[in-house]
Amino acid sequence: MNWLIKGAHVVSPADDLNRKLDLLVINGRIAEIGTEIDHPDARLVEAGGLLLLPGLIDLHTHLCEPGAEERENIESGSLAAARGGYTTILMMPDTDPPLDTAPAVAQALNYGAKKGHVRILVSGALSIGLRGEAMPEFAALAEAGAQAFVQPDGSIGDAALFRRMLQYVKGMVPLIGVQPHDASLVVDGLMHEGVASTLYGLRGIPTVAEETALVRDLLLAADTNCPVHFYRISTADSVRFVARAKAAGIPVSCDVSPYHLVLTDEALANFDTTCKLQPPLRSADHVDVLVSGLAEGIIDCVSTDHTPWTDEEKDVEFAQAPWGATALETTLPLLYTKLVSVGRLSLTRLVEALSTRPAELLGLRDGAGTLRLGSPADFTLVDPETERVVSASDLISKSKNTPLLGQRLHGWPVATFVGGRLVWEDVR
Amino acid sequence: MRKDLLDLRSLSKQDIELILDTADACKEILSRPVRKVPTLRGKVLVNLFYEASTRTRMSFEMAGKCLSADVMSVSVATSSVTKGESIKDTVRTVEALGADFVVIRHSSPGVPHLIARTVRAGVINAGDGTHEHPTQGLLDAFTIRERLGSLAGRRVLIVGDILHSRVARSDIWALTKLGARVAVCGPATLLPPGLERFGVKVYTDLDEALPQAEVIQVLRVQLERQKGGLLPSLREYSRRYGINKQRLDALGQDVVLMHPGPANLGVEITEVAAEDRRSVIRDQVRNGVAVRMAVLYLLSGGDKSELAD
Amino acid sequence: MPEEHLVIKAELMDAAAIQRALKRIAHEIIEAGKGVQDVALVGIRTRGVPLARRLSDFIYQFEQVRCPVGVLDITLYRDDLTLVAQQPVLQKTDIPLDITGKTIVLVDDVLYTGRTVRAAMDALIDHGRPACIRLAVLIDRGHRELPIRADFVGKNVPTSRQEIISVRLMETDGEERVVIQEYSKK
Numbered sequence: 001m002n003w004l005i006k007g008a009h010v011v012s013p014a015d016d017l018n019r020k021l022d023l024l025v026i027n028g029r030i031a032e033i034g035t036e037i038d039h040p041d042a043r044l045v046e047a048g049g050l051l052l053l054p055g056l057i058d059l060h061t062h063l064c065e066p067g068a069e070e071r072e073n074i075e076s077g078s079l080a081a082a083r084g085g086y087t088t089i090l091m092m093p094d095t096d097p098p099l100d101t102a103p104a105v106a107q108a109l110n111y112g113a114k115k116g117h118v119r120i121l122v123s124g125a126l127s128i129g130l131r132g133e134a135m136p137e138f139a140a141l142a143e144a145g146a147q148a149f150v151q152p153d154g155s156i157g158d159a160a161l162f163r164r165m166l167q168y169v170k171g172m173v174p175l176i177g178v179q180p181h182d183a184s185l186v187v188d189g190l191m192h193e194g195v196a197s198t199l200y201g202l203r204g205i206p207t208v209a210e211e212t213a214l215v216r217d218l219l220l221a222a223d224t225n226c227p228v229h230f231y232r233i234s235t236a237d238s239v240r241f242v243a244r245a246k247a248a249g250i251p252v253s254c255d256v257s258p259y260h261l262v263l264t265d266e267a268l269a270n271f272d273t274t275c276k277l278q279p280p281l282r283s284a285d286h287v288d289v290l291v292s293g294l295a296e297g298i299i300d301c302v303s304t305d306h307t308p309w310t311d312e313e314k315d316v317e318f319a320q321a322p323w324g325a326t327a328l329e330t331t332l333p334l335l336y337t338k339l340v341s342v343g344r345l346s347l348t349r350l351v352e353a354l355s356t357r358p359a360e361l362l363g364l365r366d367g368a369g370t371l372r373l374g375s376p377a378d379f380t381l382v383d384p385e386t387e388r389v390v391s392a393s394d395l396i397s398k399s400k401n402t403p404l405l406g407q408r409l410h411g412w413p414v415a416t417f418v419g420g421r422l423v424w425e426d427v428r
Numbered sequence: 429m430r431k432d433l434l435d436l437r438s439l440s441k442q443d444i445e446l447i448l449d450t451a452d453a454c455k456e457i458l459s460r461p462v463r464k465v466p467t468l469r470g471k472v473l474v475n476l477f478y479e480a481s482t483r484t485r486m487s488f489e490m491a492g493k494c495l496s497a498d499v500m501s502v503s504v505a506t507s508s509v510t511k512g513e514s515i516k517d518t519v520r521t522v523e524a525l526g527a528d529f530v531v532i533r534h535s536s537p538g539v540p541h542l543i544a545r546t547v548r549a550g551v552i553n554a555g556d557g558t559h560e561h562p563t564q565g566l567l568d569a570f571t572i573r574e575r576l577g578s579l580a581g582r583r584v585l586i587v588g589d590i591l592h593s594r595v596a597r598s599d600i601w602a603l604t605k606l607g608a609r610v611a612v613c614g615p616a617t618l619l620p621p622g623l624e625r626f627g628v629k630v631y632t633d634l635d636e637a638l639p640q641a642e643v644i645q646v647l648r649v650q651l652e653r654q655k656g657g658l659l660p661s662l663r664e665y666s667r668r669y670g671i672n673k674q675r676l677d678a679l680g681q682d683v684v685l686m687h688p689g690p691a692n693l694g695v696e697i698t699e700v701a702a703e704d705r706r707s708v709i710r711d712q713v714r715n716g717v718a719v720r721m722a723v724l725y726l727l728s729g730g731d732k733s734e735l736a737d
Numbered sequence: 738m739p740e741e742h743l744v745i746k747a748e749l750m751d752a753a754a755i756q757r758a759l760k761r762i763a764h765e766i767i768e769a770g771k772g773v774q775d776v777a778l779v780g781i782r783t784r785g786v787p788l789a790r791r792l793s794d795f796i797y798q799f800e801q802v803r804c805p806v807g808v809l810d811i812t813l814y815r816d817d818l819t820l821v822a823q824q825p826v827l828q829k830t831d832i833p834l835d836i837t838g839k840t841i842v843l844v845d846d847v848l849y850t851g852r853t854v855r856a857a858m859d860a861l862i863d864h865g866r867p868a869c870i871r872l873a874v875l876i877d878r879g880h881r882e883l884p885i886r887a888d889f890v891g892k893n894v895p896t897s898r899q900e901i902i903s904v905r906l907m908e909t910d911g912e913e914r915v916v917i918q919e920y921s922k923k
Contacts, residue, residue: 190537195622199437201537201559201597204621271538317515317536319557446826453810453827462863465813495813722827725813729824 001420002026004039008047008381012054013348014356014370023052025377028420033371047381050414053351054371055087055118055378056332057358059177059255060152060231060303062324063089063120065111067096072308072398077328078116080306080397082424084328085413087118087378088359088368090175092152093125100125100136102144109145117423118416119378121362123148126165126178132156138169147362148175152231153278153323155181155213159220166226174363179231180217180238181279185209190319192280196265202318205280207235214238222250229361230254232305234279236289243298253361255303256290258331259403262338263287267403273314273321274403277305294353295345301357304331308399326397330390330404332382336411377420380413388412432544432551433723435560436601444605448570450722451715457494458718468497468728474527475501476519477554478534483689483713484554484563488531491720497529515539516546523547529724532556550727558592564688565598567719569606571712572643575684580607583640587669588647588696589618595688596647600628613637614647614669617658634669643684646671646697662695672698676706684708741920743901749894752913755875755906758891759788762873763795765889766842773800775868776840779807781857782828784846787908788875792844807832809843814856830860837865842889846904848874851885876915878902 003025010021010033022037023030061081065073072080081089091108093099099108105122112120124146128134130153138149149169155178156162162178169176186209191197193204214230218241221228233242233254242254259277264284267275275281282290293299307324314321332354339345359369367375387410392400414426436444457465473492475485485501492499504518515534522530531552532540537559544551555561569579576582584603590596590612603610604627611629612619623630631637638644649669653659676685685707693699702709750758770776773796780789786808793804808831815825843857858870873889878896894917896902901918905911 193621195625198597198620198622201557201594203558271541312514315516315542317534317542318538319536450827453829456829456831457813460864464863466859467813467815725827726824 001028001422002039002042003045003377003417003420004037004042005045005047005052005381006037008050008052010052010371011347011351012371013352014054015372017371018348023371023379025417025420028377030371030373030375030377032373045381045415049383049385051347051382051384053085053380053382054355054369055380055416055418056085056354057088057362057364057369058086058304058306058328059090059175059229059301059358059361060092061089061306061328062092062094062152062308064308065095070398071310071313074111074115074120075117076396076398077306077308078112078118078120079424080326080328080395082117082416082418083396083413084330085332085380085382085416086328087380087416087418088121088364089118089328090121090123090148090362093123093150094130094152098125098130099123099146100128100130100141102137102140105141105144105146118418121147123150123175123177124173125149126151126176127156132158133161135161135165135168138172142172146173148173148177150175150177150231151179152177153179153181154183155179155217157183159216162217163220163224166220166224166228170224170226175229175361176227177229177231178217179279180210180214180233182209182213185212189280190276191268192265192282194265194283196268196283200268200271202268207237207282207286210235210279211237211241215241218242218245218250218252221245221252222248225251227251227253231303232257232260232279233299234260234282234286234290236286239289239293239298243293246298253300255301256294256299257305258302258327258334259325261287261291261294261302262334263403271318272403273316273318274325274401274405276318276321276323277325278323291339291344295349297349299353300361301353302331302335303358304328306397308397309401310399311401314399314401324401326395326399326402329395329397330402330409332413333388333409333411334404336382336384337409340411376418378418380416382411383414384411386410386412431727432540433562433727434540434544434551434553436562436565436598436605437560439601439605441605444566444569444602447566447719447722447726448573450726451566451570451718454721454725455715455718457721458714464494464496466496467725468492468495471497471528471728472526473497473499473529473531473724474522475499475531475554476504476522476533477502478504478532478539479555481533481555484533487713487716488552488554488720490717491724492529494717495721495724497724515542519543519547523549529727552723552727555594557594559594560598561594562598563716563720563723564595565602566723567712567716568595568599568645568686568688569602570715570719571686571708572603572608572684573606574711574715575708576642579603582608582642584608584610584643584645585637585641586610586612586645586647587634587637587671588614589649589653590614590623590647591618591620592650592653593647599645600626604628611637611640615659615665618653634675638675638679641679641683643686644671645686645688646691648688648690648692649696651692666695670696670698671701673700673704676701676704681706686712688712743918744921745916745918746900747917748914749876749902749917750892750915755891755913755915758875759791760795762889762891763792763799766792766871766873767796767800769871769888770840773802773804775838776842777805777807777834777836778842778844779809779832779861781843781845781853782808782810784904784906784909785809785844787906788846789844792842792873805834807834807836809857809860811853811856811860814860816852816856832864835865836861836867839867840869840871841867842871842873844873846875847902848872848877848885848887848890849880851881851883854885855883875904876902
């Protein structure tokens with residue numbers, strides 16, 4: 001399919017583009033970017049007033065297939081991704097069975113390619129069964145196509161084991177990811193420890209539960225010289241520790257979830273379980289540091305941690321409710337509305353954080369995260385103006401556990417292209 | 429007044445005063461030969477208790493019966509909960525049976541809020557985990573007001589496990605809203621962060637905190653806290669934070685001693701202190717019925733038509 | 738929609754008329770009971786209470802016997818509570834005597850549907866078993882919905898249901914008169 005997108009405002013930091021341009025797609029690849037392009041055999045899209053961004057890339061998507069297809073499956077999750085402007089997602093290994101064997105990884109890749117509306121990359125489990133106790137056959141996972149080894153929701157508790165893992169896997173895959181989390185300090189905590197936890201009577205999770213795990217793993221990354229990516233850092237001191245580690249040349253990177261950039265622990269005032277996230281939503285002083293950390297590039301990127309749960313699972317007693325929220329469809333409009341529109345984050349930096357930088361961290365060399373000539377035409381068109389209310393009936397994801405229901409956002413994607421194929425279009 | 433009583437944090441001073449004034453009138457009913465008025469005749473009150481409690485349940489039963497409501501009490505075994513029976517399903521069943529009020533006690537904070545969103549019946553929080561126990565906070569405020577006339581400027585000290593105490597939270601909101609000067613005292617591992625933000629003074633040394641107090645509310649210390657590693661031993665707790673005759677006597681004859689019950693006699697309070705004439709523990713129990721009657725009465729309002737007569 | 742507001746149509750009683758009516762009722766209470774040894778007066782909140790106190794004072798003037806006065810709040814006995822959006826403010830009932838075996842005179846300002854008196858009788862009986870209950874009212878305006886009649890009446894006033902009888906007393910309203918009011922469109 002050939003496309004000629006006319007008059008969109010193109011923003012691609014990797015290509016140093018930030019102006020009104022035309023984009024020509026021939027045979028699924030980017031053929032030309034410029035002004036006044038004409039082509040007889042391309043479908044014309046008048047995109048005046050829209051933004052054109054390189055396809056977004058998520059380092060952290062829970063697709064729930066196989067094992068929990070009532071929450072989400074590859075089909076619904078990847079369509080939700082397309083609707084959110086994503087063209088590549090890294091699938092988490094916490095399926096049932098988990099992706100800790102080569103056949104499981106191969107099957108996930110196979111299903112992803114068959115059923116996925118966007119490009120689905122697969123991560124292998126960093127430990128067998130994600131239990132944090134033993135190494136899976138890393139080399140076999142990598143040969144089967146795993147793009148990353150991750151422990152998506154926690155650290156490897158045993159420091160000696162994590163050190164050996166880093167020594168062993170170094171160089172096998174582009175990304176090794178953990179979420180800094182010291183379970184012994186979390187105990188049965190349910191939210192950020194602070195004034196709000198005192199108000200709501202919910203057991204607090206101290207910030208040191210994240211920071212002690214983070215600092216330990218920064219030291220192990222330095223010790224092994226193996227790159228480590230930290231998922232969803234959430235405290236002011238975590239940002240400072242990562243900044244110092246990077247300045248010292250330790251090969252680490254980190255991301256933040258969209259909700260931790262926008263919501264505070266006060267969102268829990270009504271015990272709304274959609275706001276029960278891991279790590280917990282923090283107080284405003286942390287949120288401010290996270291936003292500036294993202295703006296300054298200390299935080300590399302934003303990952304959605306899209307975590308679907310059915311109403312039956314999620315709308316229960318707060319203490320019993322599982323952690324996590326869906327996010328693929330709303331991350332771009334949320335951050336566009338709450339950070340870019342109000343001048344707290346530049347659009348360029350947002351595109352870097354949602355596309356350019358994740359592509360680099362995943363070691364993608366085929367032009368993902370860019371609009372390089374000749375590379376697959378993965379891009380999304382975004383309407384920066386039209387406001388829309390987030391509503392359960394409007395969401396594509398099978399699960400509706402988002403804390404944003406009822407919020408008015410703008411900056412919604414209107415069309416997403418993967419390899420030149422129109423995979424999602426806002427028919428309104 | 430609204431449909432539900434979920435917490436005291438969100439009530440205004442005026443709301444709380446209205447409840448206490450109404451409780452005054454309700455208390456008179458309890459002194460009559462016939463301790464029953466027909467106000468809630470034909471209404472159904474269901475006590476839904478997911479956590480063992482004899483006192484609070486009996487108190488709500490008594491309050492409902494004094495107002496002529498039909499009262500049912502259901503103790504839900506936690507085993508059927510863990511089996512996956514949805515609490516929303518349970519309360520919808522209770523409502524389908526005709527409940528006008530659901531009184532709920534649960535170990536998880538926020539469950540009353542979840543239920544209030546689920547059913548049309550009035551929901552009263554009878555204690556949700558470590559969050560709040562609003563009727564206890566109200567009856568404590570009522571008891572102090574009855575003893576001292578007013579709470580404005582009164583110095584109230586809450587002693588014990590503040591971190592895990594729903595009673596402490598409800599007391600703090602009720603008493604501070606009514607103008608009392610509240611202080612708390614307990615071991616640092618059992619104090620929640622940020623209390624100073626609400627004008628509450630925080631002590632870890634009981635003998636430093638006590639001399640300032642006109643009212644002392646002694647909290648029950650959960651025996652599990654020692655196992656959880658929050659306390660070295662109950663003996664050490666008792667030595668540092670226990671209220672005994674000696675500590676009581678040092679405070680003079682006018683101090684008001686309270687305990688929400690049930691007390692671990694010999695741990696946070698000695699029996700001699702609990703039975704002292706300065707103790708109002710029995711008044712708290714009696715006032716609990718009046719306060720809960722007041723809450724039921726105030727929540728029972730119907731639609732918008734004007735007064736008839 | 739023109740705004741509706743209350744206008745006074747006529748004054749039914751002035752201070753002197755109220756006083757005369759109460760004195761007559763006091764005499765009637767004494768006569769009916771052949772003395773007042775076992776009589777207690779119970780005022781229904783709000784305006785029945787000052788009326789009961791005044792009756793007690795007049796009886797004391799005439800007989801040198803002090804009849805005890807009780808205060809009854811009948812809110813909890815009303816049959817229309819669930820129709821009311823905002824619950825009425827509950828006030829204390831205060832019956833400072835054992836009413837068993839006594840002659841109780843219930844006192845209220847206006848007798849209308851009879852529902853208030855029904856509620857008051859229920860409330861009273863919860864305090865004990867009086868020998869008999871009598872009813873004294875300053876105004877009887879008709880339109881009874883229950884089989885209730887007053888034993889002592891200050892003034893009978895035929896009214897329409899649209900009209901409102903407003904008794905204003907020094908103790909509660911700072912003035913002393915009875916007026917008849919009606920809503921009128923401005």
